Amino acid sequence: MSAPSPLVRRTAWCAIPIAAALALSGCTQAEVAAPADTSASSAAGAGVAPEEVAVSGKVTETVGPNGATGVGTDHLVLSDADIAQLRNGNFSAALLLQTNSAWADAVTKGARERLDQLGIRLSATSNSAYSAADQANAVRTVLADKPSAILAWPINPAELAPSLRQAAQAGSKLAFISNIPDGFQHGTDYVGVVGDDLYGMGKVTADGLASAIGGSGDIGFIYFSANAYVVNQRDAAFRTAIENDYPNIHIVAKQGFSDPSQVFEVARTMLLQNPSIKAIYAPWSEPAAGVIQALNTANRNDVYVGTMDLSNTVALSLAQGGAVRALAIDDPYGIGAAMANEVGLALLGKEVPAYVQVGAMSVTKDNLLQAYSDYYRSEPDPQVVAAVNQ
Template identity: 35%
Template structure:
């Protein structure tokens, strides 16, 4: 009897070891695995992909030239391709339109971690502060460092076109975030454009608004008054969804912003004209913070706000049951991974889709903590976790 017991115990021990080994093997192959921190992911081996746990949703956005989107979840660099890129000793530069929010920070983090896995040195990260002339100067400065790759987001598609074209003509592999300069062609002047499903996120913001208002009321819309196709898609999707699905909700006021700090001023003017406004859509999270301040200052504490992008301040308000009832979230860390993968496609002369999008993510108080982890690849700050309790 004792021998039988020892034999069974040995089998159980061997099985446990085998299971542990299988589990460890799985965590090392997923580029966006939630089991790895960004730092661990940067040092891990295996193929590179975005987080495959992102929910599959139909991509509704179109690209800057009307292209149908390819899901970012389909992109991959194999382990062999990564090793080939490492052998090239390449360098990259990141040219931002603005680097002062959580979205930009996460984009840069995703790019840097993935470039590290690919053995690519990041030689510059620039912030144009939403000034086209500064971005043109930034690109000139970056080109002096002779990078093999530039990942950038144009402040203005017209006035920055010449500078980005100069980079492309110099043989730099260019990948764009969200938008592309006028006159540049995919496959010739740049590898690809990567964005979130902004149209899908606009629909999510409209559905959350309607639910919070009981599908009736009067609302305002704060849009981005600039030639920016991704922010335009958000507003178009929000307004179309309200008009087509929710006929008892009326858009009674529209106001445009040209920069992230205009939200409070525009929202204040809107609330002065419409003191008992029921809701307000704001095109992204930073101006939505201004709208939240305007609502508090006006005494309209019942105003329902929805927006796009899961920044810290709006996440805290959602978690605590405040005026911001929810939003459509981009996944900027995974967008950064996608952009780095596509830069790799360019280096390898591998065929790339012209337009790639990460699926939309609907965020409300019920899933704000889970959404934060999907968006940023780490747990929400303690303040947001405490508010959600």
Template identity: 30%
Template sequence: KALVVSPAGSAQVLSALDQATQRGVPVILVDTDAPFDKKVTYIGTDNRKGGQLAAKGLAEAIGGKGEVALIHGVSGNESQDARAQGFLDAVASDYPGIKVVAKQPGNSERALGLTVMENLLTAHPDIKGVFATNDQMALGAMEALEARSLRGKVEIIGFDATKEAVQATVDGRLAGSVAQSPRMMGQRGVEAALAALKGQPVEKRIDTGTELVTAANAAKYLK
């Protein structure tokens, strides 16, 4: 037996993962990493790199200068935290004309993303761009902009490249979204589990890649 798991909140599953390894069950983490040294491997997105890609996309969308904000998921979720930190690091190091004026939690929820965006527009009326660390928050932020007739005035980059977010990108309602490869995560997870059961070596981290989806390349994500 082997355990392939995508932990929603890594801290909550550590004891279960430890119990599995004590029983000789190999543990493979996919999509969301956890601070668990006994895992065979982590397979998924390099979320920090994905956040850096979002910074690049947002910088291009707003012309490399202006005030921007970050709407992030629940703190403590490794994937969400890494996306946010990658974005902040890239802005600080690569885009001197961009200033992050706010960092607000949206808890990966669409309704909260809308509320946070409304508050950001009130507190920072000159804001030019937003990075939301998942598409649900990005879509909520988009709806807040459109309710104030600000479509095209504030650019938004999301993360996950869901069908709805990609269509919104095609329609010019979002600037883009960072795509992951969930199918590859699942496939490589099963392959790693089989290899571990056979005693074969497995890389400690397997990056399944990211791509910035914009109007220029969105069509392939709608197939």
């Protein structure tokens, strides 16, 4: 594994030879920096800022970026003959992610294992620590090796567009998680996008949190105010489900954040200003950890948390009967494998759907360990296992 590239300032960067293929996920733990762009387009209206989507947009069904209709991963079919052709093609791919987490590690594992089955060498991976500038540098760096494909989780669509367009013009097949760079067209500039059943994720979390507080009461809503199409849609889907389906639940406080490290103070202030709150929604596991910390600091064990995606902190809280009472997950391993299938099809000149989605699943103490096994393909922390088995 090579040392961090001087061109990628905070990026955890690795060149991955074939012999080191098992060392792909998360080269280092980097700090979390705020994405800068806030000009998302969404199902709630093209050109609507993420903040407006979260606070007032109505999301009642899943619509992919640029209005694409989502289809299942079963639409990405490679025959034995296709795989044999790929294995004889001497193709390579780079994987560029935003952060190091259990979710990102599962995506990496899914992509790595499926690329290996397809005979596509994974030549490099990076973790840009939520920095669009670092991810743009990572794109330019991997282009020196002329990868056949790039699998990317774009951070800031506007800032990344020039470097990714350069990659597309150089002949790399581009597959994305969640976001599309500004101005990119399906089938011309990129092969496809993989994401969630966005409404399903929000609805599952809303139903779980509503059940936890008995269907009535005041709640807080902490949402992501930076440009991340999938997160913005999931936030709006949660709020829409609460407003449409639970008339006795009232969102009495709404606050956005662009950096997960801000969420502890956001939640602490929200609790001080709204002592009637019975639950708080946080978009995913990192900000949820900040909410849990704020609840512990305030000694508010009567306030519950609803969130999405697994982490040790969230899983332990759920297993112990702590603050986390509603948890929705997708299939990150399946997302990584689907991206690999997309570029495999594209390298063979075959059509790829514009938006491929994985399903939403409700996680409880009873199915928590199975969720790790089936969707994250990893072993949970021993503390989590012990809590589940108590």
